Amino acid sequence: ASVPVLTIDGPSGSGKGTISRIVAARLGWHYLDSGALYRAVGIAAGWSDIDLSDASALVRCTFDTHVEFRDDGAGEPRVIVNGTDATDELRTETAGAAASAIAAIPEVRAALKERQRAFRQPPGLVADGRDMGTVIFPDAAHKVFLTASAEERAERRYKQLKAKGVSVTIDGLLREILARDARDASRAVAPLRPASDAVPIDTTGLPIEAVVARVLDIVSRPA
Ligand code: C5P
DSSP, X not given: OOOOEEEEEOOTTSSHHHXXXXXXXXXXXXXXEHHHHHHHHHHXXXXXTOOTTOHHHHHHHHHHOOEEEEOOSSSSOEEEEXXXXXXXXXXXXXXXXXXXXXXXXXXXXXXXXXXXXXXXOTTOEEEEESXXXXXXXXXXXXXXXXXXXXXXXXXXXXXXXXXXXXXXXXXXXXXXXXXXXXXXXXXXXXXXXXXXXXXXXXXXXXXXXXXXXXXXXXXXXXX
16 A cells, blocks of 8 residues: 555645644654745755746756755754755745745746655655645545634744744734735646645634644544
8 A cells, every 4th residue: 555645735824834743743654844845945046146037047946956854853853955954044934935936936846746755655744735635645545724814824923933033023924924825826836725635624713732633533534
């Protein structure tokens, strides 16, 4: 039988990252943070002064960008981009916006396809992103689509960034989130949308542990 996959898709701030990491740890499965790949290409492009409108240079940059996830067992894995620890830079809104811009280029998405599928290793994989259930792992046995109100997602990001000492406003974050949602949902390739066989979970007002319990329940059901 093929290696089981749980896909967790949804917009930014829906809690995908947090939920996916916890669920992967509970199941003892591998974890793919596909957004980190797009963010890594985005910041690598920035390091090389590549213009976000130069599609062919961005495609070359995608092939040239080496990304390594280093899990030291203590919280979030470190993300090493071309040999440099880029974990903190990767989480900035600048990196998110760059990722969202380059993610609209079909050749960039194609270049990252096999790299993402290579994460499917025994005993299983939790894959977090926008098109995990629709494009990358359409045959996944379990699919979840997480949502939350834009206001709650802005508030979550605000708390995360504030804890890191980054100065932002909720209003500014809300505007960025709505702009990124609109771009991710309206692009021609792999737009953000739930797979027809995904189970939707609205996490607005739900504690993390409650969402984790619902996702684990979905995985425990026969596919
Ligand atoms: O999930 P995260 O916020 O890290 O993703 C950053 C950006 O990368 C998203 O706004 C989206 O444009 C893009 N992305 C994507 N497909 C994925 C994961 C992320 O297009 N599977």
